[in-house]
Amino acid sequence: MSEQADQRAQPTDEERVEMLETMLRIREFESRMRDNFADAEIPGFLHLYIGQEAMATGVCQVLEDRDYLTSTHRGHGHCIARGLDTTKMAAEIYGKETGYCNGKGGSMHIADVEAGMLGANGIVAGGVPIATGAALSSKMRGTDQVAVAFFGDGALSEGAFHESFNQAAIWDLPLIGIVENNQYGEMSGIDEQHPPSTHDDLTIYGEPYGAHREQVDGMDVEAVYDAAARAVERARHGEGPSLVECVGYRFEGHHEGDSEFYRDDGEYEHWKSKDPVETYPERLIDEGVLTADEWAAMQADVETEIDEAIEFARESPMPDPQQAYEGLYADGGDSR
Amino acid sequence: MSLASRETEEMAVRDVINQTLDEEMERDERVYIQGIDVHGRGGTSNILKGLDEKYGRERVRNTPISEVSIVGSALGAAATGMRPVVEIMYCGFLGVAGDQLLNQVAKMRYMFGGKLDLPLVIRTKNVMGANAAAQHSQALHHWLAAIPGLKVVCTSTPEDTKGLFKAAIRSNDPIMLFEHGSVYNETGQVPVEDYTFEIGEAAVEREGEDVTVVATQAQLWNALEAAEQLGEEGISVEVVNPRTISPLDTETIAASARKTGRCVVVDDTPLSYGTQSQIAADVSEEAFFDLDFPVQRLGIPDVPTPFSPSLENEILIDTDDIVDAILTLA
Numbered sequence A: 001m002s003e004q005a006d007q008r009a010q011p012t013d014e015e016r017v018e019m020l021e022t023m024l025r026i027r028e029f030e031s032r033m034r035d036n037f038a039d040a041e042i043p044g045f046l047h048l049y050i051g052q053e054a055m056a057t058g059v060c061q062v063l064e065d066r067d068y069l070t071s072t073h074r075g076h077g078h079c080i081a082r083g084l085d086t087t088k089m090a091a092e093i094y095g096k097e098t099g100y101c102n103g104k105g106g107s108m109h110i111a112d113v114e115a116g117m118l119g120a121n122g123i124v125a126g127g128v129p130i131a132t133g134a135a136l137s138s139k140m141r142g143t144d145q146v147a148v149a150f151f152g153d154g155a156l157s158e159g160a161f162h163e164s165f166n167q168a169a170i171w172d173l174p175l176i177g178i179v180e181n182n183q184y185g186e187m188s189g190i191d192e193q194h195p196p197s198t199h200d201d202l203t204i205y206g207e208p209y210g211a212h213r214e215q216v217d218g219m220d221v222e223a224v225y226d227a228a229a230r231a232v233e234r235a236r237h238g239e240g241p242s243l244v245e246c247v248g249y250r251f252e253g254h255h256e257g258d259s260e261f262y263r264d265d266g267e268y269e270h271w272k273s274k275d276p277v278e279t280y281p282e283r284l285i286d287e288g289v290l291t292a293d294e295w296a297a298m299q300a301d302v303e304t305e306i307d308e309a310i311e312f313a314r315e316s317p318m319p320d321p322q323q324a325y326e327g328l329y330a331d332g333g334d335s336r
Numbered sequence B: 001m002s003l004a005s006r007e008t009e010e011m012a013v014r015d016v017i018n019q020t021l022d023e024e025m026e027r028d029e030r031v032y033i034q035g036i037d038v039h040g041r042g043g044t045s046n047i048l049k050g051l052d053e054k055y056g057r058e059r060v061r062n063t064p065i066s067e068v069s070i071v072g073s074a075l076g077a078a079a080t081g082m083r084p085v086v087e088i089m090y091c092g093f094l095g096v097a098g099d100q101l102l103n104q105v106a107k108m109r110y111m112f113g114g115k116l117d118l119p120l121v122i123r124t125k126n127v128m129g130a131n132a133a134a135q136h137s138q139a140l141h142h143w144l145a146a147i148p149g150l151k152v153v154c155t156s157t158p159e160d161t162k163g164l165f166k167a168a169i170r171s172n173d174p175i176m177l178f179e180h181g182s183v184y185n186e187t188g189q190v191p192v193e194d195y196t197f198e199i200g201e202a203a204v205e206r207e208g209e210d211v212t213v214v215a216t217q218a219q220l221w222n223a224l225e226a227a228e229q230l231g232e233e234g235i236s237v238e239v240v241n242p243r244t245i246s247p248l249d250t251e252t253i254a255a256s257a258r259k260t261g262r263c264v265v266v267d268d269t270p271l272s273y274g275t276q277s278q279i280a281a282d283v284s285e286e287a288f289f290d291l292d293f294p295v296q297r298l299g300i301p302d303v304p305t306p307f308s309p310s311l312e313n314e315i316l317i318d319t320d321d322i323v324d325a326i327l328t329l330a
Ligand SMILES: Cc1ncc(C[n+]2csc(CCOP(=O)(O)OP(=O)(O)O)c2C)c(N)n1
Pocket: A073, A074, A122, A123, A124, A151, A152, A153, A154, A155, A156, A180, A182, A184, A185, A186, A254, B036, B065, B067, B089, B093, B096
């Protein structure tokens, strides 16, 4: 079992409303990307974060701007929760010159290094060692920055995860691993990927490394916030790495176009009843933190924002083909 | 190629792969498949569909997302009596399994004094032109071919896919089998009978007199198209398919270059330190005094594959590029 939380970290009402807006922004952005991908507006392939909004949102809410994060192939939610600009994200996904990577990266490689966002990643677990290195660097430079690595349940099977956590533990690095357990790695369930001894609690993988461990409801943004707050606090104070498992679900396929043959009957409905973008606004309205009118206004605003982001992406120019040869080396010596 | 006397059927490359694996699994129960989502999804490109139901989870084994042990455990199984066929989803993920490929698979037999057989096939795919960005879009057969101890095969046509798959699975050496995402849906005549193509043997796919084009995978199809176009203009192009990158059939390739006196090599790996350079060097050594021009190389410029279609199209090699290269020699 995970360690028991000693003290609950409670977001302020202002933060709660902010988190709702972040989750809504992710949902709206992703839904529009899904539709526009289906309309063949978007090249390449697309892995969406729909259903998992509470995970990135709760974690990023407790981070400071100076902190670092690494992400995955399913990275749009992490970027938005980090505060990246949906306009430049959309442009990147559309392959436009105005995107975060000038069209070189696309959906799977959005990065904003100045904002501490060290990249989505097409290689499963590829970001974990990079976050470990950011944590090492902040320690060596004597700052109190922490590094968060987001990764899926499937990534726990890669050596890169284990090697990183071992190293972070030996060196007491401010590394926080967020396992986003959405029940599947691609089309294979947890039972095909991990031994039974781990199924109830994937944070057990952090045990031999002495990581602080917590398992939370990944559909409950405040539960995520709470666990993340403790992990970040520990990391900032030199108490070493943590591993937090967010248990949840993705409502879309592994990638767009996935036939989703592997879902069990009733499974989707079960998780859908916990949909954070449906349940959280109800809760905030019930508790008087937000009025129904404010919620409606928030929805309208976010919709407009995403409309504008997509319009910008559509209208932006494709990169000049010659840019293919630029940006490879620091000394400007580009390809042969 | 003379298929005249044999019974053939029209098939797509992806169906040939499925059927050939099926036949080999039926023929030899030591042959089994392991990889990510090979059961259920049918592998990355859904090519293995149906094999799961027929052979069950024991022989179509879903692995965790663990390339080191996907490759390494197959090596161990091959060393001890099994004949694994491994799938690595995209060739870029070979990097995760780096040590197993470089230091284990390639070297085990030799270091042990040549005393054990390693009947292991590692299937993966090259991808270009799919807007899949740098980590999912590249061709890497040259990288593996640079390691002594690995045989490297590139499949291109329905016919060679069958012959090379069968040869690879029946071989007692580790074989890296590179497929190419752009040729899966290409169709052609495939002999119905059981046959193998020797690993290390190239094929002349189209005979010609004026220029030799040596081309692999998607570029083989482009080269055949270029030959067709130029044929209408009176330029006769011979197209050679190396089939195996390592060991390379220098003899067949050089014989063609000697005959035509002109040679273009085209391949989807980066231009530098790649397949093109190796073939060009071999042709130059073997056929120098019969060549009228230096061997020309076409490859991907030395950059990672960019995502945006406008950028990726800039670096891709297409039929026009091959036509242009041929015309500079004409
Ligand atoms: C090294 C590597 N192996 C395989 C893949 C193919 N792949 C992409 S996503 C994925 C599943 C990842 O599962 P998980 O970590 O649970 O993340 P999720 O997709 O569920 O968010 C796989 C196998 C890859 N991108 N990189």
